[in-house]
Amino acid sequence: MFASNPTICIIGLGYVGLPLAVEFGKKTKTIGFDINQARVDELLKGIDHTLELNAEELAEATLLTYTTNEADIKNADVYIVTVPTPINSSHQPDLTPLEKASALLGRVIGKNAITIYESTVYPGCTEEVCVPIIEKVSGLTFNKDFFAGYSPERINPGDKERRVHNIIKITSGSTPEVADYVDQLYRRIVVVGTHKASSLKVAEAAKVIENTQRDLxxxxxxxxxxxxxxxxxxxxxxxxxxxxxxxxxxxxxxxxxxxxxxxxxxxxxxxxxxxxxxxxxxxxxxxxxxxxxxxxxxxxxxxxxxxxxxxxxxxxxxxxxxxxxxxxxxxxxxxxxxxxxxxxxxxxxxxxxxxxxxxxxxxxxxxxxxxxxxxxxxxxxxxxxxxxxxxxxxxxxxxxxxxxxxxxxxxxxxxxxxxxxxxx
Ligand SMILES: NC(=O)c1ccc[n+]([C@@H]2O[C@H](COP(=O)([O-])OP(=O)(O)OC[C@H]3O[C@@H](n4cnc5c(N)ncnc54)[C@H](O)[C@@H]3O)[C@@H](O)[C@H]2O)c1
The missing domain is CATH 3.40.50.720 (NAD(P)-binding Rossmann-like Domain)
Structure with a gap:
């Protein structure tokens, strides 16, 4: 049911999204999407102002294209969301970018698409906040017409040793089959392996406690x-x-x-x-x-x-x-x-x-x-x-x-x- 050689679309090309897009773009057709035209323009010129990747590293992703145009990302097989999840001045989650990205997914996804979230959230956020928006905007039914995954990112900006490909990645999916598919997908780029969590909530909670433990x-x-x-x-x-x-x-x-x-x-x-x-x-x-x-x-x-x-x-x-x-x-x-x-x-x-x-x-x-x-x-x-x-x-x-x-x-x-x- 799911594509063996999928077209992947990464939504949000920041510190997390760009290195991920580049890794996938070495293996399979990948489209990097961002709402920030200036960001896409610099990437098209081979420049990454976050200094995570240099021009040679960007050029290695021969199957990667960049766009700000929604029409270019319709009907991809897998969408991976890497938009910011900030807090507001009252220290409460500001889910606006995540909600906007989910509405975008609702406009572009087709049947059998898998939407994987990588943005750091609280346990339950993907299924309680993001998925309902996709369902509402697309008119599709979750776990029948489209599926979800959650795979938190652990990169450490500025760290040239620990990169996307050599950090163990937690994966999860909204059904056992999707969990297997998402896990195998990441195994294509993460050479040190993955850890398949039993649910999206477990994967979401794991990420948020990694940083909470460090903070404490x-x-x-x-x-x-x-x-x-x-x-x-x-x-x-x-x-x-x-x-x-x-x-x-x-x-x-x-x-x-x-x-x-x-x-x-x-x-x-x-x-x-x-x-x-x-x-x-x-x-x-x-x-x-x-x-x-x-x-x-x-x-x-x-x-x-x-x-x-x-x-x-x-x-x-x-x-x-x-x-x-x-x-x-x-x-x-x-x-x-x-x-x-x-x-x-x-x-x-x-x-x-x-x-x-x-x-x-x-x-x-x-x-x-x-x-x-x-x-x-x-x-x-x-x-x-x-x-x-x-x-x-x-x-x-x-x-x-x-x-x-x-x-x-x-x-x-x-x-x-x-x-x-x-x-x-
Ligand atoms: N930077 C890190 O070290 C790091 C590590 C692990 C996890 N995370 C998490 O990953 C997520 C992304 O963080 P980041 O540091 O890459 O953020 P970032 O600000 O560097 O990049 C986010 C990108 O998303 C784009 N964007 C915003 N809204 C969008 C939308 N609706 N559609 C498409 N693109 C949109 C922005 O223009 C920007 O280019 C956050 O949840 C963060 O907590 C970050």
């Missing part, structure tokens, strides 16, 4: 950092000592940003509350992680006042704005919390990030990036992101940007303890 582990060490700061103990030294025990997990304190770890737990807590359970542990972890930016900024200001630096109108340099190192991704960066808290003290903040796009930073956060820091200028310097470029500058290079008595705070532990004034 970081929240614990962040809380430890807040305690040890009050006790005058260096957190990293404590973690290194405790880490010599075989079962102590090597998490480090830090800002938790990005569109996954700082977002996905809210999908789970939203669903939990919908069914009458108020998650204590998960939400308290989120609160701790959300408080770290302000803690860093307040600590910097306290150190400045101890040195009798005049805080109002002082100049503070922020090194790094992206949510993680060596990657241009600015989404939900925790660095913004540091900047905003510093600005409440009427400091003048310069932001330098060799990876970040200036226009995007301005568009997303209303901040202007500087092209290069001016040596000898700053009253305080905060290393917020561990870009290699900052590591290469070393303590001496970074200190040279500050005034003689400047404060140096290393959020990312990229410099030796003795060369900084404080670290998280």
């Amino acid at each position: 582990n970081i929240a614990l060490v962040n809380e430890l950092a807040l305690i040890f700061n009050k006790l005058g103990i260096d957190t990293l030294e404590v973690l290194e000592a405790a880490g010599t025990k075989w079962n102590f997990l090597p998490f480090r304190p830090g800002l938790v940003g990005g569109h996954c770890i700082s977002v996905d737990p809210y999908y789970l807590t939203h669903k939990a509350q919908q069914v009458g359970y108020y998650p204590e542990v998960i939400l308290s972890g989120r609160r701790v992680n959300n408080s770290i930016g302000a803690f860093v900024a307040d600590s910097v200001v306290k150190m400045m006042t101890k040195r009798k630096a005049h805080v109002v109108d002082s100049r503070v340099l922020i090194l790094g704005l992206t949510f993680k190192e060596n990657c241009p991704d600015l989404r939900n960066t925790g660095v913004i919390d540091i900047i905003e808290e510093l600005q409440t003290y009427n400091t003048n903040v310069d932001i330098y990030d060799p990876w970040a796009d200036h226009k995007e930073a301005h568009h997303e956060y209303g901040v202007s990036l500087i092209d290069a820091p001016i040596p000898g200028t700053y009253d305080a310097i905060v290393i917020c992101v561990g870009h290699n470029k900052f590591k290469e500058m070393g303590a001496e290079g970074i200190r040279a940007l500050g005034k003689p008595n400047s404060v140096l705070f290393d959020v990312k532990h990229i410099l030796p303890k003795h060369s900084v004034d404080a670290r998280l």
Whole structure:
């Protein structure tokens, strides 16, 4: 019933959708669809501004085409949805892109199509929210005329070692036959194998807890950092000592940003509350992680006042704005919390990030990036992101940007303890 050599359509060509489209486009006819014309135009020119793939890697997908035209994606055999799943300002899931993509599927799918969702959601979302939209718009009946799968993505942007083809992938399908088909489909591109979950809900829940677990582990060490700061103990030294025990997990304190770890737990807590359970542990972890930016900024200001630096109108340099190192991704960066808290003290903040796009930073956060820091200028310097470029500058290079008595705070532990004034 299902095509042995299917035409695959990927809906949403971002960090997740593009690498997936390229892998499938090496094996079978694949159409990459995105609503963003600029994104499709750059891909047609062999450019990927997310820097996940270079021109040669894009060119390897000889069976892949790109389009923004709905008419081009009618009657594909398999549709894979990789659109964003953000949260709104109240930390609730914003399902708009997912709902729009599902309505699009309703307009284009034919009989026996399989719609696989990869976007991170809460357990039940695919069958409770997405499938009914497809049914309504298409007039087709679920599990009779069309079928669904859920296969979460685990890629790690900027990571050149762990890629789509060598990360074990969870698969699932809305019937046992569809589950087998979806599993075999992914096995064509994932050389390290797959894990077939028993239902879409299990696959959805597995993804969301992977990131929730990570969020909570970081929240614990962040809380430890807040305690040890009050006790005058260096957190990293404590973690290194405790880490010599075989079962102590090597998490480090830090800002938790990005569109996954700082977002996905809210999908789970939203669903939990919908069914009458108020998650204590998960939400308290989120609160701790959300408080770290302000803690860093307040600590910097306290150190400045101890040195009798005049805080109002002082100049503070922020090194790094992206949510993680060596990657241009600015989404939900925790660095913004540091900047905003510093600005409440009427400091003048310069932001330098060799990876970040200036226009995007301005568009997303209303901040202007500087092209290069001016040596000898700053009253305080905060290393917020561990870009290699900052590591290469070393303590001496970074200190040279500050005034003689400047404060140096290393959020990312990229410099030796003795060369900084404080670290998280
Ligand atoms: N980036 C990651 O590291 C990562 C890892 C695992 C899972 N995820 C999940 O994968 C999903 C996608 O994330 P991403 O980082 O690739 O997002 P992204 O913002 O990089 O890309 C999403 C793309 O979808 C397009 N789009 C939006 N609405 C659309 C629509 N209705 N129809 C067609 N295209 C549409 C956008 O233009 C954009 O190009 C999210 O649910 C995310 O949580 C992301």
